[in-house]
Amino acid sequence: MLAVAAWWLVVSVFMLAVASVKLNAPGFLDASCFLSYGRLQPAALNALVLGFCVPTGYTVAAWGLFVGTGARLPRKDVMLATWAVWNVGLLIGTIGILRGDGTGIEWLELPGYASRMLIVSIMIFTVWVLRSVWRGCNDRNDVRLWCCVGVLLLFPWIYGAGLLGSVYGSVRGVLSAITQAWFVQMLLVVWGGVLGLGVLRSCSAGAGAQTLASDRVERFAFWTLVLFGGVGAFQRLQGGPFPAWMIAVGNASAALCLLPIFAVLASFRSTFGEQRGLGKFVGSRAFLASAFGFYALALVLAAMSCFPSIGRVVQFTTYRQAIDMSLLAGFLVPSLLLAVHEIMPLHAGQRWPEHGMQRALLLMLAGGALIVAGLAIGGVVQGVAWNDPMVPVADVVRRTGKWLGVTTAGWVLVFCGIVWFAINVCMLIARGFPLVLWPEARAWFQADIAGKEADA
Amino acid sequence: MTSRFPFLPCFALAVAASWVVVVVWPHLQLGGLEPVTIEETGAVYPPIRSGEALVGAEIYRSLGCQYCHTRQVRPGTMGGDIARGWGKRRTVARDYIRDQPVMLGSVRFGPDLANLGCRETNAAALLLRLYKPSAIVPLSTMPSYGQLFDVRPAPRGSSDSHNPLALRMDSSANPGFEVIPRAEARALVVYLLSLKADELFLEVYPREDLQKLNSVIGMDKARALP
Incomplete structure (x- = not known):
């Protein structure tokens, strides 16, 4: 799988x-x-x-x-x-x-x-x-x-619910856009957030051989994320043909989504602080912190766009893509790769090749940073240009183009990192091949190897 | 996080709460919107699109035009859309009640198309824009949709085509050839020309106009009093 x-x-x-x-x-x-x-x-x-x-x-x-x-x-x-x-x-x-x-x-x-x-x-x-x-x-x-x-x-x-409310159901007009916004928000912020933060939590606790600092803080972060994360979907509709109360509720929820981030940040900080005190080196600590940083950055960017002065600039620009890509390419994908990094060697019975994974993960993080930076800054540049009626369309395109080039460079880096990662996965599977098969096949392999050893 | 806290029901409740607020509530508010009759003209708004325009909407969806163009105009206080001439007013939910699926778009790599039919009435110009965008805007990043056109040798070797459907463009671009838009291209242009969200009805009147209207009505009432 x-x-x-x-x-x-x-x-x-x-x-x-x-x-x-x-x-x-x-x-x-x-x-x-x-x-x-x-x-x-x-x-x-x-x-x-x-x-x-x-x-x-x-x-x-x-x-x-x-x-x-x-x-x-x-x-x-x-x-x-x-x-x-x-x-x-x-x-x-x-x-x-x-x-x-x-x-x-x-x-x-x-x-x-x-x-x-x-x-x-x-x-x-x-x-x-x-x-x-x-x-x-x-x-x-x-x-x-x-x-x-x-x-x-x-x-x-x-x-x-997303498919029923926006594709299959007999909904018409903007209602399907509302359901779609809810689906995307729930997918990236809540489902991805719970999953990714859970993985990071397990990895950080495992790396330091201890649990996170506060159970109550953790619980607070979880429930505020589930409660406000989904309602923040309204914020995706900013500037669109929707009643004002939706946008107001969305903005409030986006701001309240910062609460779980502060809570998780406090929890992670105390965990890492204690690890530093114990003198333990956590190899993937920078990676954990970066993945969490992307999640926090996405929610901070979303909260910033609640301010009307910022919102009017960044609506319908690549700024929204920056938020989504920060959640997806910067946070969720690396978190899941970290989980794969932890789980696969256990089942394949082999270790990862030396340094291979670290370089792959570093490339991905660098790529993710370029993608988010290019889209976010490009979005602001694009929004300022679109809002000025004196700027012709060709000029808007020209001004945005260089930032989109930064994003392209980021995707190329991410692709290189992922290819590197996939090569490592293939090597791991090739090394531990008999161990990842069904028990019957594994038994046959082991019996075969034992027979050959006996013959030798 | 280990306790006898009834986690699953609370989790389901929290997710359901967001679903009710974000999905169900707006459905209750906006689900019953119906077309309105414009008093001045007696026309029903939004109008029913023709069959060819509906085919064009399918082409629009299939090509993914909404990934580069929005179809939503913001109010004057929220951006420069109206100042750019992309519409006379902000768009509202009623503008889209005949759209299924609605393709609002979320990013503008190109101009907004909510009122394209109001500011562009020349079908040939739109066809040319689809065939060769750089002919209209030199640095355009819009890709060419040449797949929607047939390019064939002009009859009897003449440089100008006599086909009424052929695109009129600089003959140096394709000497000896004529460019004929396929049915898909023509349907797409019919759809684009049908994009109009400029009718004024109660919920879209600018606030200052409504205040003027109210003051006029108030003065009339005052005059009518003995």
């Missing part, structure tokens, strides 16, 4: 890099409508979210549940079959978007025939995992496990 997810990651980031190049050089690969920006960008984003983030997030949450409860998955083939359906559906859907069958609703572009496959497979997977855990679990009151359950249950809910 993780190897297929890594493949989707490579493909989707490559497509995003090409889409970014096309913003600067419209003549690049323009022989066919298949590769136009309007198709490549949504296909790439869907592939990144549904091909990498969701399967990896589910794997991490399910792994956490099984390890935490000590339960065993009775039939792995059911799980693998559901993910096979998921990946086939996603492949069909991605090709569908490139063919022009996309729904036209941002982040929910997968055509109906593909998204139905995804919904069915994810629901079967969720029910199967929860059923297995429920039977094998003795302590059902551990809230850490409920967090994993929440991650598993939340995605089918928001994806199903």
